[in-house]
Amino acid sequence: MEDQVCPRCRTTKYRNPSLKLMVNVCGHSLCESCVDLLFLKGSGSCPECGVPLRRSNFRVQLFEDPVIEKEVDIRKRVLRDYNKKEEDFSSLEEYNDYLEEIEEIIYNLTNGLNTVETNKRIDQYKKENKDVIMKNKMKISKTDIELEELLEIEKQMDEMRKLDQVREEVESKKKKMKIKEAMIDELMFSQGDAKDIVNTFNTNLEEELKKSEKIPDRSTQFSTGIKFGKGTSDFMSTRLEEGPLFVYSPPEIQIEGPVPPCWSDMASYAPHVRITSVDERAGGYDVTLGVLRALQEACFGLYFKNTTS
């Protein structure tokens, strides 16, 4: 934002800290004082592109890039007419095509491509869909209604909370007053040491206050209406279906030959096998594994006799 500069008077943010850039529908920015100066009469033309502008249409530039401002502006204008909702289409594809068309129009207008043609297109669309546009303008869509309801609920909750707070405050004040009065009575009529009495009452008071300080109700709803903190929520929770339990059955090994020596027989093979190196053992390998495999493969298929083709 440091290098914001008015294209007309060349004032920068540095020289004039209160500089405010304004932008109009054409997407060219001007500083506030230039707008005051140029549009004294209420209307005039843009000093950069000469498009006739109204003063009332000037807005404070929110984005650094004026092109984006322009696009936002155009989008607002186009969407005023292209206000169909998804419910107005028979299929998702059609709706997507419609959205695509809107984007195309906005892009064309923003970048000044086929402006005349595009405006014609908009006009034609307006004519063709006059009643639909009107209807949609009147109708607040379902989502809008839901949102409003939510906001309403939130407002009510807020008010309730405020009322609660006020009531509590009043009550605690009353309590304090009562204790104070009791203390004064005590001081007036009892014979004990005044210091002791004050001390005991003070500790009493503190305890009372602690008790009344309740933990404030935590809100249990997001603004979107999703409940939280209450454990079970049916949002995104999937029900697990439990099938029959897995029953392990040992794999059936077809040997088609004599039974090969097994792990427990390996001791007698050890003298003829080299010792597993440390590196091999680190990877979980043992030379006997190789021996076992060789022995198994020697036995597998030894009785093989092909009778069918």
Place this chain on the structure above:
Amino acid sequence: MFPTSTQRKHWMFKDEAELYALRVETNRKYIENYLSKFGAAAHPVLSVEEEKALLKFYEYSMMRDIYKRFQPPMPKAVIGTAFNYFKRFYLNNSVMNYHPKEILVTCVYLSCKVEEFNVSISQFVSNIKGDQKKAADVIINNELLLMQQLNYHLTVHNPFRPIEGFLIDIKVRSQLGDPDKLRPEIDELIEKLYLTDGCLLYSPSQIALAAILHSASKNKENLDSYVTQILLGGDASRLTDLIEAVRKIRIMSKPSDVYQPNKELIRAIEKKLELCRNEENNPDSQIYKEKMLELLDGDERPRKIAKVVRKSHVDAKPLSSAASDLDLSP
């Protein structure tokens, strides 16, 4: 595990007669197709016996020229798997349809991958005499075809691991002192057996046992008690079948004591083959180039194929010399 493998299920056959019948059928199919295409203009075709002789010669050259000379030296399992692929491929495909010289190198290349013997294609073709770039293109173009013809049954159980298993078992459970001295004869038998149909008829462990028993008898050792008592645990009912299998395997590998290719015959068959082979699968033919160009149209992928086409335009040579490109002739 062999008993549950695709090898056991799909690629083991009853006997040699069944294999012969399959080959006759393959040969007949090609000839029928060929004759219907060319009619009177057809050249004389190869018989089943001629095809077999040519395949055997190429198997022999695979052993001699590729396996024995390959750098870096390849493990035995690689060449064993390659032999299996080669034999399986030509059960259902005629020699006249795909030239064995091309399928052979593709088999070895594929089995290098499957057996985890890591060589790049450039390293691989540097072991092949002749035009290496062309060889690389041929291999890569044929690789998918080969896998398809193998039905993607790529795992092959070779007899090498069972041999190791038997040897260590003999060391532990028999009286034979030093079984390692049996190795030279074992290797010899396995090598010879790969020039036969043994691996399509007998399980790898049977072949391994046969090789060991063969070597033991050559070394004047006796392993009979090990087999009958320890291995089979005295189960006599199984013994006859096993002995029969071992005997047959040993007979199979005997006649080719030293295989001597009949050079005159091979040359004659090659000549005949050049005339009757399927030109659509010959990378030097005009039809093949046109087919590849057609494939190329609208397909952005096969840049490799394009290379073959462009290359073979350059060295367009007469058909008869094409077979000697990989220089496998005797």
